[in-house]
Amino acid sequence: MNMTQLTHREGQRVPNVTFRVRENNEWKDVTTDDLFKGKTVVLFSLPGAFTPTCSSTHLPRYNELAPAFAKNGVDAILCVSVNDTFVMNEWAKDQEAGNIVMVPDGNGEFTDGMGMLVDKTDLGFGKRSWRYSMLVKDGVVEKMFIEPQEPGDPFKVSDADTMLDYINPNAKKPDQVVVFSKVGCSFCARAKRLLEENGYVYADVPLDNKIRGKVLGAVSGEMTAPQIFINGRLIGNAEALEKFLAA
Template sequence: MQKFQSREGQPVPDVTFRYRENGEWKETNTEQLFKGKTVAVFSLPGAFTPTCSSTHLPRFNELAETFRANGVDDIICLAVNDPFVMESWGKDQGCDNVFLLPDGNGCFTEQMGMLVDKTELNFGKRSWRYSMLVRDGIIEKMFIEEQGADDDPFEVSDADTLLHYLNKDAQAPDLVAMLSREGCPFCHKAKQLLDDAGIAYADIPLPDSIRNRALGAIAKAQTVPQLFVNGKLIGDSEAIAQWVAERKAA
């Protein structure tokens, strides 16, 4: 079984990367990515794969502002995938707060000692899952998944673990979602309130065919909008206005 060694206290590998952005070829290197910066890096087995797409990348993207508030300049997601795949995955995920860096030839990953053979999955060589904090090109801290019965564990390389290494008291942003209906003036007003207050939220427009059943089952309500924060029902447009006002006053 391959043994992974921490590289804490060592410089990141000196590598040049080619990537795609807005359909064009671009190039960067280790110095441009890390010199004079504090960078959160997480590496994963592959774009479009289940855990990477459902949890690993989205959570780093979600916590990006909190990372920045705690001194992180950039967040980099690295995978041994080609530039076209990484560009497409970024668009699919809508992860504007994370730079998806393709290590297509595995040069960076191999020098990190994190290149693994996944030929049994028809993946070829890929990266083991890990995260790290890099200050001015030097690796300060690494969280490397432990090998065991699971061939792709996901226990310590997550965004929250790295964030709490930076600041054990760091507060993650509220998770806000609103059930709405297209063309609803009350929904429009509620969205405007949230936008004006700079509150990020997920808008979930309900189709007419399921709206009443969904509202009843989820919010025990018959009208939209209905706002939820961290799984708790706030309520309709009046309740939303009150919640926003209280948040501003806090």
Template sequence: MTSNVPNIVFKTRVRDESIGGDNPFRWQDVSSDDIFKGKKVVLFSLPGAYTPTCSSTHLPGYEAKYQDIIDQGVDDVYCLSVNDAFTMFQWSKHLGIEHVKMLPDGNGDFTRLMGMLVKKENLGFGYRSWRYSMLVEDGKIVKLFSEPGFSDNCPDDPFTVSDADTMLDYLKS
């Protein structure tokens, strides 16, 4: 793990009413600097949109604790997954996410450079992110909570330290 977040460009979709029609979205490149520079950010990463623990607990947990996290001086909370922008958008819409920002790492570039890219071929997922959360201040990783047992084709899905409560406890300490 590096002390700085990887410097990459995320391929995102943003709402743009000037486009009109049923799909008023356009592509927008967002850099690591756009997200992290001069800000205090909580980012959590998970294996995949619509998957059980990610959908039932991980993302909803951060959404539920969003204001508590922001109240600790955090500027933004991001959910990252090795999924495309369309999937991330529809997943957040499906779950009613209003506050946590969705960050698609479709090519897995950020995840790979974080050293968190793992094979999940045993589940038919290909390459995905290991589950983790981190506090980043001005592009520097201050604290990283990585789930135990980091490995390719992990037979289970550890979820013990990357949850919103663990991050919130750390922020309050």
């Protein structure tokens, strides 16, 4: 289809489609009623599994913000792509996708019914989904965020943060926490324990002796582990974290 035909479907029902899904080595039919009926659903659709933007940003951020969506009335988050169920299942294993329902639109029927099927034969993809997101209540589209009709694969409005801000501009988002650590470090273990006791989910980045000093010096100005960052702010070592949490 021509990209100029992309239109919002707000106020309309989602297409009536049956998806063929592979679960526990058995085939299963999943209908749009199964996914949408009586539910508040956020759906985001993208050109393909394993593609760079989809894997690095689009899918992981929806997965990360899933608890915030749930607290604001969203029953499920769906990821749709014109890929078969085997590809979608493998992509889910490869990604941070435990909070996402992967929907394989292998024949492109749902995407076509949404008016989002585009021709990407120039990339060797065939027909794929244009990138978009939408909020669906009981099968009816309330809001759509469609990426601008520009060459390539724009990613400006269908992201998780834009959708959550639409649902609730004041929604509390999970803190992003990173611990730069080293193996066998008692101070690092103490810092991680403090974070866990205070309900923080963190990414642990262990650094070996060859690069630790250079990395920590570059990002924090300190040479010793651990160094903790929360939402882009340097907290510092375990002692500094303890003071931060006490405050």
